[in-house]
Amino acid sequence: MRLTRIEIYGFGKWQNQHFEIDTPCLLVFGSNESGKSTLYHFIRAMLFGFPKKRDKIRDFTPAAGVLFGGRLTCRHAVHGELIIERVREKNNGKSVVYLGDQRIVGDDFLEQLLAPLTQTVFDQVFSFQQEQLGDVVHLNEEVLQRTLLSVGLTGTRRLEMAEADFFKQRQEIYKPAGRKPLLNQELSRLAELEAQISVKEAQIQDYQLLLERKAQHHQQLERLAEAADLLADELAQKEKQQQHWPLFQEYRAISRQLDTAVVYEAEREAVERLYRDWQYLQAEEQRLLHEQMQQTDLSQSGAFSFYLAHEAQFEQLAASVPHVEKLSLYQAHLEEQLQETAREMADLAARYQIDETADPTPLSVHDEQAIQHLSGEEERVSQRLAAIQREKETQLSDIAQLEQQLADTEKKLGKLPLPYPAVVLAGVLVIVLAAVGVLTAQLWLAAAAIVLAGVGFGSFLLGSGKRQLAAKEIYRTQLSQMDVLQDRHRVLEREQEECEREQQTQQQKKIQLAETFGFNQESSLRDWLIQLPGRTRMQQLLVKQQSLTNQLTANNQQLEQSRLAVSFAEKWIQIANLPILDAYGRVKSFVEEQQQLKQTKLAGTAEDHNREQLSRLARNKTEKEHDLSLVMKQAEIKRFEDIPAWLEEQQQLQDKQRRREELLLILDGLFDFQTSYEAAELAAQIAACHKKTARIREQVKQEQSAYHEVGYALRQIEQDGTLDELYQKKASQLDVTEELSRDWLSYRFAERLTQDVFQYLSDQQLPALLATAGSFFNTLTLSRYDKLLIDGQQLAVRDAQQRTFGIRQLSTGVQDQLYIAFRLAFVHLHHDHYPSPMIIDDGWLHFDEDRKKAFHSLLVQLSSRIQIICLSSDMAMKRLFEQSDGRILRLNEEEKE
DSSP states (O other): OEEEEEEEEEETTEEEEEEEOOSSEEEEEOOTTSSHHHHHHHHHHHHHOOOOGGGOOOOOOOOTTSOSEEEEEEEETTTEEEEEEEETTSGGGOEEEEOTTSOEEOHHHHHHHHTTOOHHHIIIIIEEOGGGGGGGGGOBHHHHHHHHHHTTTTSOHHHHHHHHHHHHHHHHHOOTTOSSSHHHHHHHHHHHHHHHHHTOOOSOOOHHHHHHHHHHHHHHHHHHHHHHHHHHHHHHHHHHHHHTHHHHHHHHHHHHHHHHSOOOHHHHHHHHHHHHHHHHHHHHHHHHHHHHHHHOOOOOOHHHHHHHHTHHHHHHHHHTHHHHHHHHHHHHHHHHHHHHHHHHHHHHHHHHTOOTTSOOOOOOHHHHHHHHHHHHHHHHHHHHHHHHHHHHHHHHHHHHHHHHHHHHHHHHHHSOOOOOHHHHHHHHHHHHHHHHHHHTTOHHHHHHHHHHHHHHHHHHHHHHHHHHHHHHHHHHHHHHHHHHHHHHHHHHHHHHHHHHHHHHHHHHHHHHHHHHHTOOTTSOHHHHHHHHHHHHHHHHHHHHHHHHHHHHHHHHHHHHHHHHHHGGGGGTSOOTTSOHHHHHHHHHHHHHHHHHHHHHHHHTSOOOTTHHHHHHHHHHHHHHHHHHHHHHHHHTOOOGGGHHHHHHHHHHHHHHHHHHHHHHHHHBTTBOTTSOOOHHHHHHHHHHHHHHHHHHHHHHHHHHHHHHHHHHHHHHHHHHOOHHHHHHHHHHHHHHHHHHHHHHHHHHHHHHHHHHHHHHHHHHHHHHHHHHHHHHHHHHTTTSEEEEEEETTEEEEEETTSOEEEGGGSOHHHHHHHHHHHHHHHHHHHGGGOOOOEEEESOOTTOOHHHHHHHHHHHHHHTTTSOEEEEEOOHHHHHHHHHTTOEEEEHHHHOOO
16 A cells, blocks of 8 residues: 555644655655654554554644644555545544545544554554664564564464463463462462361350440440540630630730720711811911011020921920820830740740740641541550560460470370380289199180280270370370461561551651651650640740730830930930930920910010911910810810820720721630630640540540450351361362362463464564565675574674674664664565555664665665655755655755745
């Protein structure tokens, strides 16, 4: 089958392109990234389907808006010209084949058309990539034989599949070191049955008593689970209270302030409005008075002149005195709160051994539950390990004692029974009687002696045999007991290993938790649980400390701004080293003195043109002051100077009212606002809950352990059955085992037979492959090497001087030529059975000019029987195609942007 035309809708870099390739030998020429490999993958996708993500092949999906796929036109010996179309977005990416007789068929027809060509055979034989050249060093007799068969070129593909199936079936039945195969499992069950029969427990357990104990443990576990649920709910509630404790403290503080304060909403608006109007009139009056003072020729002192120059600033400072007093008091309060917080943090650090300078990572409820669970697992594994160690010590002691008993029994069995003294004396008497009877001719005495001797000796032998049987029975019992002890010892060893692995896993989790949350790795998880309330409280105190520090910093900044505001007055007032509150007090006194002096001087001046305006302003001020006095009486403001501080206080009270409402929404359901709470009491309650939880968890572990022990004992009684039942099970198990063994032997025989057939077929075809590849290799190396042979199951070459070389002794270029010779030989020998062109992607880069020419000649020769498509950017190969009038498809010239 020859490819004649490529039509690409969208594939990689190509969009809406077509290429005519109806020629026996074609060179697709282009520089790097010109789209040569994309054309190869397009042909592969059209024939065998789009690559899947698991194939790890470069994604050739085109840009959006373009169909992914195209058409491939071919000429077939039977069906004539046909078109293979495949589009990812249509028909689930399956092919549509248009035949010359107007029929339209699908994937099944294409697969039959290409058969026996498959994607694997196409990749391994009919397409050649440059990176495959390195595979030549692995060529040997076995690889060549397997390649001949595995790619299906000999028609023995089914035979290979049968061999693989026989091997798979055999492996599914039995593996020497396996556990899952059927025969392995049945042999294991047979061993277990034999162990049950040999170690059948002698003691009889009271089944009904065990049932009652199991029911009691179950009821106790239900009660403990109910108590644990209630305690978990209580602990979760108290932990939430502890987490929200700073907010609750804030709520109580705001409530106490609001309970003792009065909020004047309507009066605040009236005072604010009237005070603002009064300030405006006051400023106008000051301006006019200042102008009047400048027009007077009264003598002025330096302090008074300084006051007049900064009169507005002094008035602001005098009005700010209440605010400064409030800031100073708030500073003292914050410092006291910080000291109290530091004392509580130090107490927590000493009590719970916590680093108060570190900032512990907060734990969520899930994290605490994880630590509690890990603590329980750690304690369970430790207790189990201790119990295993104790039982192992008891087992070893019992084994040593039993070994001594076995040794004693073996000694007894190894000794023949010695005659007892009574037996010896009876023998002497019998001999005497027999002698007397013979000598006195009284034969009846001799007969009686013989009868007595026979009876006595028989009795002796009978007694000796019974003692031997009893000793052997004791020996078998001791051996059975030894088997039981050794089996149990092995079980304990396995359990100990599992527990140690669990301990390692728990230690890794513990290290991870310690690094995340700052716990001490040397401490136990139980100690961590004890520290949890302290850590939670420490985290809250750190947050509180940071909040207080931020508030203190902000308050100090305001005090510093107030000190800067009064610093200009240091020239006439001694306030340089005074506390801020004392400094403002002196400024206030200075302002009052200068105002009195100003009024005195103004009273002695002659009337001027500003008197009328001042009178009008004075009347307006008087009216405003009268209105203010009425409102001040309602708002309980005592002094006129207190208005700014009162307004600020009312604004703060309103802000606190809003904040209290926000906190009420957050804390609703967590706290009973009618109940008194204390942080220490809450922490103690949480610690008590943790202790109760630990006690309940310990009780649950004990009950679960007892429950499982009773359940195990019951299952053993229910599953063991009687000896007769066990014997029947063993007989059935032997039948199953023998049947599986016969099946395994059958598959093994079939596999061996298939391998022999493989060997015969490969031996028949390997000489032809070596001869053809040797001929091509001789052509490619310009007759330097004349033969390929198998030397000790390894591939070797022989040169014209009859010298033999291994593959690794050849140069890189010669190795490439050897590999290409084998690939061409495969195609040459079997191309009649496979409707596929051969595609070569730059496989000759290590060839010199002469060998490239020889390779080109060989390609032209082979192209008379099979279509060959070469992908390259090699100028030398391009020249060879041009000289031979070969068809060249130049991608750089035909590409459309």
